[in-house]
Structure formats: C-alpha cells, structure tokens
Amino acid sequence: MLTAIATAVDEPLTFSEREVPEPGQGEVLVKITACGICYTDLDLLQGHWPIARFPIVPGHEITGVVTATGPGVSWPEVGTSVGAQFLGDSCRHCDYCVRGEQILCPRKRITGIMMDGGYAEYAVLKADFVTPLPAALDPIAAAPLMCAGLTAFNSLRQGGITATSRVAVIGTGGVGALAIRYAVAMGARVAVIGRSNRSEAAARQMGAERFIATQDTDPAEALRTWDGCGANLIINATPSTSAAAATLTGLAPDGWLVLCGYGLEPLTLPTQPMVLNRLHAMVNPSGSPHDLRDTLAFSAAHGILPEITPIGLRDVNAVLGNMAKGGSGKRSVITFG
DSSP: OEEEEBOSTTOOOEEEEOOOOOOOTTEEEEEEEEEEOOHHHHHHHTTOOTTOOSSBOOOOEEEEEEEEEOTTOOSSOTTOEEEEOSEEEOOSSSHHHHTTOGGGOTTOEEBTTTBOOSSBSEEEEEGGGEEEOOTTSOTTTTGGGGTHHHHHHHHHHHTTOOTTOEEEEEOOSHHHHHHHHHHHHTTOEEEEEESSGGGHHHHHHTTOSEEEETTTSOHHHHHHTGGGTOEEEEEEOSSOHHHHHTTGGGEEEEEEEEESSOOSSOOOOOHHHHHHHTOEEEEOOOOOHHHHHHHHHHHHHHTOOOOEEEEOGGGHHHHHHHHHTTOOSSEEEEEOO
C-alpha cells in the first residue's frame, strides 16, 4: 500500500510501499476512503508537537470501511463505514475515560502524532475509537468533520451555546466556517470577525447577521454594541492567540472565550474585566468519541459539510507547503480509489 511518512521535523514527507498491516487485539483494519489535511499535520512537521514520534504516518481526519477485525472485536463489523479522529487511544480506566471524556485522559494517544494515521491506503485503528459514519454523509466531504467539524461543534457545546446565544466566530477558514454553520443551525445569532471585508459575503451567506473587520474597527468595542452587552460566546478559529485575546472585553457578563485555534504566543488577558463580569476562557482540545458521534449526527441532520478540494496522496507535500506559506481556500482531502 502507498504510504506517506513523516521522518523528522522540517523534512518533507517521503513515500513508500508497505505491506497491508493486520489488526491486533481490539483493533480494526480500515481501507481508507479519504483523509483530510489539517493544520495539525503541518504543526507536526514544523516541530510543534513534542509528544510526536518519528517516523509516523500523519493524518487524523479519516473516513473508510472496516475490512478486517482483530481478536476480541465484535463491533464494528466488516463492511461498516467509519470515521476516525484526532484522539486515537486512551487508558480506558482513569476517571476521565470512565466518564466518557477520553480526550482528557493523561495517557491518551493522538492519531497521526503518536500512532500511524490516514496518509495511507489502509490504517489499523482502535475499534472503540472509530465512529460509524451516517449514510447521509458523503465519506469524502465528511473527512474534515473528524477534526475541524468535531472541534467546532464541541467548542460551541463546551462554551454553553443555547438557542438564544449571541455567538462571535473569529475566522472563516475550515473550522470557522463550520462553527458559523453549526451555531446558526443551533438557533444562535452569529457575528463573524475577520481581518478585512473579503469574507463578509460568504459569512452572511452562511447565516451571520453581523460582520466585523478588524482592519476598520476594534472587535471588542464592536461586539459590546451587540444588544448593548456583547457576545455570550466567542470562538477563535484562527491560528492566532492574540486575535482571540483582542476580543475578550466584547463578551457579555458570564461569557466564554473558547480557543479552538491558537498560536505559539502566550494567552494574555486583562484581569479586571474578567473579575467584574465573571468571564471565562478555555482552550478546547477536539473531543471524545461520543462528541464525534453527536457531531456527525448533527451534520447529517442539517446537511452540513465543508467545501473540499480532493487531491492524490502524492500531492500532499505541495498542499502542506502552500499551507505553510499562509495559503488558504477549500479544505484539501486526500482520496483513495
């Protein structure tokens, strides 16, 4: 099987033919249909993941079909269409795992970072960390839902979204666009924050009622005029910690600033406004298997899929190189015939 391999930091992926692996205890073999290319994959190659092991097969936005099961696996059955996510394994017995928050497990393992992922024609995955793919979702377009979709959906939930919420989304890229569409589908009112007005038309088409261009106005000040008290929830979907921090005082009392995107710079927030208004801030790390089930079910029910560009596996270095230069556009998804 053709496989792309990350051998070291700051090195391009190499390609080789490997034997199709066999699933072990508690594992399934998945013939991969598609694998999205995520900025986390670029972070891996740029050395931003000290927990990474090399060599490694990147990729964690995986869809495919179970073709074999290992010992002890009764589910999912061979022939099941499944998705696999950023979280690839956990200890299964700590308090977090037992309550279904495996993403918080201190001994979790990350797909494509610590265990081989989806930049290959087949992958061996833990049976209890794959999720059935709803029949209503196209498996190629759905691949980015396994990370971008899950992260956006779960960030909204962790931030306490309700049908009466005023939600501000920073950025309209892969995660941001999905956050906008999910928030609108949940009944919330949505404002979008961008650097310029270039993405305003697209944001409004997705259902945003307000657009704030930071080149023209202070985003926090603009948010404070929203119904006279600000946003209940701000989702940062950009790779900039400072962009998130700049919006904090645009929160309404008891509001949440949730970072599902961030940069390497520290998060610095003014203390007094947080004290006076009981403001909250957190970084949301993707989600657990039950969160992905809910994300996929919601996406299927509301017809929410990202716009994608299908590519071949051998094109992945070019795509990652363009991402490193700040190139944007539709989410690139590796497809396997």
